[in-house]
Amino acid sequence: MTAITFPPLESRAMQVLSWHVRRQLELVRKPLLATIRVAALAVPLAIGLMLTPKLPAQTQTGAPLRFTAASVKSAADQGIVSNRPTRFIGRFRWSTTVGLMISYAYHLELWRISEAPGLTSLNVIYDVEATNPPNATEDQARLMLQSLLNDRFHLVVHHTTKDAVSGYALTVAKNGAKLQEAKQSEPSEESGQLDEGWVAGTLPTADVMLITAHNANMLQLSADLQKHLGTTVLDQTGLTGRYNFELKCPGAASSDEFPGLLASCVKQAGLRLEKYRGVVDFLVIDKIGPFVEN
Numbered sequence: 001m002t003a004i005t006f007p008p009l010e011s012r013a014m015q016v017l018s019w020h021v022r023r024q025l026e027l028v029r030k031p032l033l034a035t036i037r038v039a040a041l042a043v044p045l046a047i048g049l050m051l052t053p054k055l056p057a058q059t060q061t062g063a064p065l066r067f068t069a070a071s072v073k074s075a076a077d078q079g080i081v082s083n084r085p086t087r088f089i090g091r092f093r094w095s096t097t098v099g100l101m102i103s104y105a106y107h108l109e110l111w112r113i114s115e116a117p118g119l120t121s122l123n124v125i126y127d128v129e130a131t132n133p134p135n136a137t138e139d140q141a142r143l144m145l146q147s148l149l150n151d152r153f154h155l156v157v158h159h160t161t162k163d164a165v166s167g168y169a170l171t172v173a174k175n176g177a178k179l180q181e182a183k184q185s186e187p188s189e190e191s192g193q194l195d196e197g198w199v200a201g202t203l204p205t206a207d208v209m210l211i212t213a214h215n216a217n218m219l220q221l222s223a224d225l226q227k228h229l230g231t232t233v234l235d236q237t238g239l240t241g242r243y244n245f246e247l248k249c250p251g252a253a254s255s256d257e258f259p260g261l262l263a264s265c266v267k268q269a270g271l272r273l274e275k276y277r278g279v280v281d282f283l284v285i286d287k288i289g290p291f292v293e294n
Contacts, residue, residue: 065143067092070130072152073293078125085141089192090134092141098122098153098288105145106157106283109223111167111232114284122288138196152294156287161279167232168259169276170222170266172239178270179243182215197242199224203251211247211265225266225273228258234276245269 085094149155185195197215226233249265
């Protein structure tokens with residue numbers, strides 16, 4: 001039996017600074033990258049390759065997509081971080097760590113990002129202010145952020161697969177998903193802010209857990225479930241839309257009850273939460289820094 005240890009991208013817990021619709025975001029507390037112990041298991045490599053989110057490739061014939069202009073500076077407040085960027089028509093804003101930037105840019109959960117030995121700069125929080133074409137999509141913004149990480153942080157990465165990762169997988173139940181697809185939202189008339197959705201798990205009473213989603217995708221739901229479970233949750237639903245839903249289940253008396261209760265909760269949406277062991281695609285950070293501030 002072998003054990004693979006994934007070092008943490010963050011060094012301490014920090015609160016989420018909410019800039020999203022309804023000004024709701026959960027407190028983001030690490031350990032999203034807790035040590036994962038795994039056992040060797042033979043699983044077809046094709047499974048791992050299927051688990052990689054599909055992003056449009058950087059243009060093959062021209063220059064990679066880049067922000068029109070960008071300012072990146074070390075944040076004055078190193079204690080507060082937002083877990084997602086705020087996008088406006090033609091603008092991109094984020095106060096966050098490099099680790100979260102990489103996670104968003106490559107559309108991967110934090111636990112699927114491994115650091116090379118000796119990297120310590122991923123804990124620093126930066127303020128990013130950038131401009132982009134007004135019609136830029138979220139996928140294009142991710143690619144622009146990849147270029148920014150390459151240019152300003154000298155980021156070098158490569159993909160690899162790892163066997164027998166243990167955790168949970170979110171899948172669609174036999175009879176299909178029971179989710180209300182969100183209508184395409186318009187940017188705020190006052191600020192031009194784009195609605196990119198959220199998932200919030202709350203405890204309205206001591207014996208009730210509520211998972212509420214607004215214009216959210218399955219990766220956002222997986223990330224929220226992961227926070228409650230304290231271990232990896234892999235999105236294997238294959239669902240690419242955005243959804244509104246509210247799931248209610250009994251509150252947990254102890255953390256040991258969370259897996260069963262959350263499984264019953266997502267079952268209401270036609271989803272399954274079950275133990276997972278298999279091959280997963282990872283992003284390995286080979287080099288980062290020195291940082292170029294402006």
